[in-house]
Amino acid sequence: MSDGTGRGQNLLFLTDEQLRQGSEAMFFAYRGFTADPDRILADLSYGRAHHRAIHFIHRSEGTTVNNLLAILGVTKQSLNRVLRTLIDDGLVESKVGTKDKRERHLFLTEKGAKLEQELSSSQRQRMRKAFRDAGPEAVHGFRQVLESMMDDDLRSLYKSIKDFE
Amino acid sequence: MSDGTGRGQNLLFLTDEQLRQGSEAMFFAYRGFTADPDRILADLSYGRAHHRAIHFIHRSEGTTVNNLLAILGVTKQSLNRVLRTLIDDGLVESKVGTKDKRERHLFLTEKGAKLEQELSSSQRQRMRKAFRDAGPEAVHGFRQVLESMMDDDLRSLYKSIKDFE
DNA sequence: TAGGATAAGTCAGCGTTGTTGACATTCCAA
C-alpha cells in the first residue's frame, strides 16, 4: 500500500486534536447537509427516513424492498412504516414483480418525483456551492476520505451504485 | 475569489450526478463515522445524544448548559433529559457558577472521562485510518468541503472552538 | 429596591424512527 512518492503518507502523524477536529467537522457539516431537506419535510410531517426512501427509489427506479433495506440499513418493520405512508399518500407505487411475484418493485409517482426534485435540488444547491467554493482538488479529497471512512460492505454498496449510470 | 490558475474553478461545471454521489458519500460515510461509538453506547443503553454531550463537555470542560445548547442545536428539554441521566449515572458533574450562580458548569467525572476515552478512541481509530489512506492533501480537501457545507452560524461556531486549544 | 431578564430545571404530551418478537400470507424451487 506504499504510495511510491517517498513522502511516507502511510506514516502520517495525526494528533488526537486533528482527528477530533475532523469528527467535529463531520458533525457540523452533516447538520448543514440535512438542514434544507429537513425544512421541506417538516411542513409535510415527514422525516429523514422518508427522504432517504424517496432518494433511493428515485436513483434506482423499480428497486425491491429487500434491496432498499440493504441500502438503508434499517429493519423491514421500520422501512415498512415509512413506505406505507408514502404509498398511502400517493408518492410511491409498489408493483408486484413479474419474474418473482414475491418481490415488490418500487416507483415514484408523478407526485413523488416532484417532491424528490424539490428535496434533492435544495440539497444539491448547498453541495454545489460547497464544491465550487472548495475547488476540484478539495472535492476529490473529500470523496476519498469519505470513501475510506465507510464500512467495507457499505463502501462496496456505494461503489456499485455509484457507477450504475 | 479567483484562484488565479486560469482554470475557472468558480465556474466549475458540476453535474447532478456528481452532486448526488457527493450526497450519497456523505450518507454512507456518516453511517461509518457513528458506527463504532454506537456499538459501545448500545451496551450502556445510551444513544448518540449522550455521546455528543460527553464529547463537548470533554472538549470544553466547565462549559455551561446554555453554551452546550448552542453547540448541539437542540432544545433545553431534550438536552436536560440526556444530561440528567449522565449526572444520575455519575458520568457528569454539574457545579454552580462562582461568578454567576444561575449558571451550571459541566465536568466529566473520572467515570465519564473513561467512557469518553473509549468512545473517542474508537472513532479516532477509524478517522485516522481514513486520513492515512487518503493522504494529507485529501484530508485538507475533506475539511475544506465540510466547512463550506456548514451553515454560517455553525461554521463560525466550529471555527471558534476549533482553535480553542 | 422593585421588576424584568436570564439560566436552569421540570412536567406533560407528542411525533419520527429506530428496535425486537411474533405471526400470516404468498409463492418459488428442490
Next chain:
DNA sequence: TTGGAATGTCAACAACGCTGACTTATCCTA
C-alpha cells in the same frame, strides 16, 4: 408438496427530537 424466502402486519418499546407552560434562583438595571 413441502420448506424456505420475501413480504407485510401487529404490538410494544426506547431514544430523542419537538412545543408549551411553569417554577426557582439569580442577576442587572432603571
